[in-house]
Amino acid sequence: MQSILENIAKHVSLTSDEEALFLSKTETKQLKAKTILLSSGEIAYCTYFVNSGILRSFNINDNIIEHVLHFACEGWWIGDMYSYISEKPGNLFIEVLEDAEVVVISKENHQELYKEIPKLERFFRILAENSLVSHQERLMDNLSLSAEERFEKFCSKYPTLIQKIPQKQIASYIGVTPEFFSKMKARLLKK
Amino acid sequence: MQSILENIAKHVSLTSDEEALFLSKTETKQLKAKTILLSSGEIAYCTYFVNSGILRSFNINDNIIEHVLHFACEGWWIGDMYSYISEKPGNLFIEVLEDAEVVVISKENHQELYKEIPKLERFFRILAENSLVSHQERLMDNLSLSAEERFEKFCSKYPTLIQKIPQKQIASYIGVTPEFFSKMKARLLKK
DNA sequence: TGAAGCACTTAATGTAGATTAAGAAATTAT
DNA sequence: ATAATTTCTTAATCTACATTAAGTGCTTCA
Numbered sequence: 001m002q003s004i005l006e007n008i009a010k011h012v013s014l015t016s017d018e019e020a021l022f023l024s025k026t027e028t029k030q031l032k033a034k035t036i037l038l039s040s041g042e043i044a045y046c047t048y049f050v051n052s053g054i055l056r057s058f059n060i061n062d063n064i065i066e067h068v069l070h071f072a073c074e075g076w077w078i079g080d081m082y083s084y085i086s087e088k089p090g091n092l093f094i095e096v097l098e099d100a101e102v103v104v105i106s107k108e109n110h111q112e113l114y115k116e117i118p119k120l121e122r123f124f125r126i127l128a129e130n131s132l133v134s135h136q137e138r139l140m141d142n143l144s145l146s147a148e149e150r151f152e153k154f155c156s157k158y159p160t161l162i163q164k165i166p167q168k169q170i171a172s173y174i175g176v177t178p179e180f181f182s183k184m185k186a187r188l189l190k191k
Numbered sequence: 192m193q194s195i196l197e198n199i200a201k202h203v204s205l206t207s208d209e210e211a212l213f214l215s216k217t218e219t220k221q222l223k224a225k226t227i228l229l230s231s232g233e234i235a236y237c238t239y240f241v242n243s244g245i246l247r248s249f250n251i252n253d254n255i256i257e258h259v260l261h262f263a264c265e266g267w268w269i270g271d272m273y274s275y276i277s278e279k280p281g282n283l284f285i286e287v288l289e290d291a292e293v294v295v296i297s298k299e300n301h302q303e304l305y306k307e308i309p310k311l312e313r314f315f316r317i318l319a320e321n322s323l324v325s326h327q328e329r330l331m332d333n334l335s336l337s338a339e340e341r342f343e344k345f346c347s348k349y350p351t352l353i354q355k356i357p358q359k360q361i362a363s364y365i366g367v368t369p370e371f372f373s374k375m376k377a378r379l380l381k382k
Numbered sequence: 383t384g385a386a387g388c389a390c391t392t393a394a395t396g397t398a399g400a401t402t403a404a405g406a407a408a409t410t411a412t
Numbered sequence: 413a414t415a416a417t418t419t420c421t422t423a424a425t426c427t428a429c430a431t432t433a434a435g436t437g438c439t440t441c442a
Contacts, residue, residue, distance in 0.1 A: 069331060179429095359419065368401080
């Protein structure tokens, strides 16, 4: 299991005092599957780093259709960035898909950490830039690839996730209905 | 016209010495419409801040179809973030749509600026976070809204752009063919 | 243990948007 | 000015995917 300190150490090096300070401003929580950490309309006061388990963020369109923005498993971050930075109500839900342990950082503590450990600005800059790149790629894929191609990309990018999460959620991430996804999968298996 | 220093001052405050240092590491360039600043397959060694004019970034699918990732006019930044941070060949083109003046920052100078003015980490973190939020929103819109709704959002978000750029480029940004866009526009005008 | 609720499948039918093609209008180049 | 190129429009046809509906096999939990 990759710890949050190891995650940070990939990009900036903290002294052990700084590491201790960082940990003192965070809280580790055990979460049961199906827990909703954030609902649409709420303000996101926290961001999460996943130690183990799986979470997802999604929105709900016209009170009916869910669209998955992001899956997060071991070593990933998840949150509602819009609401977190604007401090306005967001439209994302965050849900635990598989029993999880997460490190919780509140916005308040996060700001204090920036003051006391300016190096963290660099770490979160790099985190945001990498996330931006992968969102840009996914956006372009949605504009230019077929559902089948998007699924293949998903498989090669997140090979471990495929066995673990219900396929209707993969369908939602890819951007197709569960029915079409099922048909598409059958077609791919014939090949 | 908003200068790059004013853009930075929105989020962090630099001393006048720091401002002078910043400017000394940048270069201002006049660009003619249709200039290609970056082509697919090249490494992006620079990022651009737009003083005036309009630029766009796009990719080309199967050597045929263009998809617009981003338009940038006065006060916006543009570049190929993937290539810029990974220093690998990217797949974006960057093109001048309307005669422009841009501030060019090379990756090398950018890194030196981070060393000499650590506050800039904060500025570019905030820039990346805001950009991430808007990409996330666009991604969710592409998953859940119809072409017509995406067009309406585009109009309310970039009202000034609509008159200035060829509508086939708006179609490409929205994610529809120029033919369908034309039909859709005619339908909207009837209402 | 069994029934209630999900997740998945299959199939018929419907539709938003793509493709193809051709002409009109606007820009750009000579 | 006029030819050449590009952009925009219109219309017919096509298709990838959505919708609706019905049935099957899991899981979950009284």
